Amino acid sequence: MLIFTLRRLSLFIFTILLLTLLSFSLSFLFPGDQLINLTGQLNASPEQLAILANDYNQQFGLLSQYFSYLNHLFHGEMGYSMNSQLPIATEVLNRLPATIELTCVALLVAMFFGIPIGFCAAIYHRKLPDNLILTVAMLGYSIPVFWLGILAILVFSIQLGWLPSAGQISLLFEIEPVTGLQLIDILLSDNEYKWQAFQDATRHLILPVIVVALAPATIFMRLARTAMLEVLDTHYIKAAKAKGLTFSQIIYRHAMRNAFIKVIRDVGLQFANLITIAMVTEVIFSWPGIGRWLIESIYQRDYTAIQGGLIVLSTFIFIVHIIIDFVYAALNPLAREPHHGAR
Amino acid sequence: MNLIDIRNLSIELKTASKPIFAVDRVNLTMKEGEVRGLVGESGSGKSLLAQAIVGVLDEKWRVDADRFHWRGNDLMRLSPAERKAIITKDVAMIFQEPMACLDPTTSIGEQLEEAVDAEQLTGFFWQKRQQRKQAAINLLHKVGIKQHEVCVKSFPHQLTDALCQRVMIAMALARRPMLLIADEPTAAMESTNQGQIFRLLASLNQLKNMSILLISHDLENVTHWTNTITVMYSGQFVEAGTTEQIFNQPYHPYTRALVDSSPRANRMIPNKSRLMTLPGSIPILQHLPIGCRLGPRCPRAQQKCVHAPKIKNFHSHQVSCHFPLKDSYS
Structure with a gap:
């Protein structure tokens, strides 16, 4: 298990190094002055620029510049946003929690519904429920997210008026940010309208979560279905039948x-996909997350913000990947120990 | 009384065009306490037959029989659920590739415990849990695993093939079966381990009077451990009799060829001479010959062989051939 952890950690470090290399090279590739792209200081005087150039080792070679960039990153300095002239780090810290909340809830919802439904389809293989589930999965997967989001707003918030259409929480409630994750902050606060606030935040969460979760849920359905079919075809299921276990005992x-282990490996892969969907959804639902901020930065050619957002989002995706890897190892005894010769 | 009595059991593979008889009217009878070998080339339907008896074939196969008696009970008249209840209570099966037959993510102990019959336990549920654990450990002792503490905690991939097969046998013993079907239990095992597994099965047969149906493709190996042998070829019944009859005086040309194809110490074979073999190979399921399926390969085949032969009985030595080799001995 220690070796497993060390392997994941080294993988993490090297991937992050490669990411920083990409982001550093982006500052050269974007139009404009490289130093300004890197720091975001559009209105700096020549004296200030000279100080910055010294700060970022501009007089030395590329390698030294890269290391000074890394040094700045480690201290949390990602330059200033070209639009707002606020530090990127503060901007990101203000917005990332909302995205984490949205994506994690959506991932859990997608897994919670997708995987059991997929198992169901496999158990009723080639019968009516299976065909029905496959059709729904195909439909759900092929619906474009922005269209679905707008449709959901049109039906559920405008026509029916059941759920709010935009934002994270009603402006009536004032919540002290502690962790940044709104639902947890509400529970931590000692506001007397705590439960109303919690209810309101949940109501705001429902529509975007459904929109984000739909496509991954359908993918999980299909993955879970194939995994379950594969497992049901193995020798040990046949042996368990011969042992005299009932069908439900065998399934449970x-x-x-075994089927869940097969699915969980792919959940990590789907998470990057889910983040992309969440970025679009954030724009539609005016969700104050990092995805909307990043898309706006792209519209406004805020090169510093693009570099910073890229690193932060990718790191987030990677951390989730590693967490899922650990869940996989916890469930699968085969993955925990190194094989002789293999891997 | 016969333990199991099967007459004309057929197994059909349902295909789009016409059904294929993978097993074609096979007979099998076993007495209590008997060790019977079921021998045939790979692809001759031995495993199918065994799985049909236990009832673990999936939906693409259809099983049909004229008679299927279990200790005098006619199983064909019962509903599938009742049949399953009787069979799982009294018949256990172990498979080839034991490691693939154990759930890779569940520990050996848990898998053993769930095999323990709930009827053997008494008391409240917390007492039952303890009893289950004890029962699992006892089962391991019965199959000769002394280090039960290590074994119970480990996962299948941490054990060797032979140990896994012992665990499989332990699970099979959990319900105290009257018949154990062993489907090539020692395939891909070293000969020392093979010997251990066979000795274990033989001792179970002698101590507990458990009948064993031993499926194998290796006629020579089986003869040491069995009382009687049934030979199959390409899904058809070939010959059945006591081990001595089959091995010393085979009546069917196919059995004769099988016996001749294995070198023996007591037979003089000139150096570098070829062993006796039948020409050709076993037919594939899509192109089965009509009548006796050995026909195209048989050295004694004549025109009559396009009709399936009736089973002839010579002093409980049954053979399914128009021209048995009966007269060549004597």
């Missing part, structure tokens, strides 16, 4: 865990 005790 043996098939589900």
Whole structure:
């Protein structure tokens, strides 16, 4: 298990190094002066620029410049946004929690619904439920997100008026940010309208979460279905049948865990996809997350923000990947120890 | 009384065009306490037959029989659920590739515990849990695994193939079966381990009077451990009799060829001479010959062989051939 952890950690470090290399090279590739792209200081006087150039080792070679960039990154200095002239780090810290909240809830919802439904389809293989689920999965997967989002707003917030259409929480409530994650902050606060606020925040969360979760949920359905079919075809299921276990015992005790292990590997891969969907959804639902901010920065040619947002979002995706890897190892005894010769 | 009595059991593979008889009217009878070998080339339907008896074939196969008696009970008249209840209570099966037959993510102990019959336990549920654990450990002792603490905690991939097969046998013993079907239990195992597994099965047969149906493709190996042998070829019944009859005086040309194809110490074979083999190979399921399926390969085949032969009985030595080799001995 220690070796497993060390392997994941080294993978993490090298991937992050490559990412910083990409982001550093972006400052050269974007139009304009490289130093200004890197720092975002559009209105700096020549004296200030000279100080900055010294700060970023501009008089030395590229390698030294890269290391000074890394040094700045480690201290949390990602330059200033070209639009707002606020530090990127503060901007990101203000917005990232909202995205984390949205994507994590959406991922959980997608797994919670997608995987059991997929198992169901496999159990009723080639019968009516299976065909029905496959059709729904195909439909759900092919609907474009922005269209679905706008449609959801049109139906549920405008026509029916059930759910709010924009924002994270009603402006009536004032919540002290502690962790940044709104739902947790509400529960931590000692406001007397705490529960109303919690209800309101949940109501705001429902529509965007459904829109984000739909496509991944359908993918999980199909993955879970194939995984379950594969497992049901194995020798150990046949042996369990010969042992005299009932069908439900076989499903609950043996098939589900093995199928879940197969699915969980792909959940990490789907998470990057989910983030992309979440970025679009944030724009539609005016969700104050990092995705909307990044898309706006792209519109406004805010090169510093693009570099910073890229690093932060990719790191987030990677951390989730590693967490899922650990869940996989916890469930699968085969993954925990190194094989002789293999891997 | 016969333990199991099967007459004319057929297994059909349902295909788009016409059904294929993978197993064609096979007979099998076993007495209590008997060790019977079921021998045939790979692809001769031995495993199918065994899986049909236990009832673990999936939906693409259809099983049909004229008679399927279990200890005098006619199983064909019962509903599938009742049949399953009787069979799982009294018949256990172990498979080839034991490691693939154990759930890779569940520990050996848990898998053993769930195999323990709930009827053997008494008391409240917390007492039952303890009893289950004890029962699992006892089962491991029965199959000769002394380090039960290590074994119970480990996962299948941490054990060797032979140990996994022992665990499989332990699970099979959990319900105290009257018949154990062993489907090539020692395939891909070293000969020392093979010997251990066979000795274990033989001792179970002698101590607990458990009948064993031993499926194998290796006629020679089976003869040491069995009382009686049934030979199959390409899904058809070939010959059945006591081990001595089959091995010393085979009546069917196919059995004769099988016996001749294995070198033996007591037979003089000139140096570098070829062993006796039949020409050709076993037919594939799509192109099965009509009548006796050995026909195209048989050295004694004549025109009559396009009709399936009736089973002839010579002093409980049954053979399914128009021209048995009966007269060549004597």
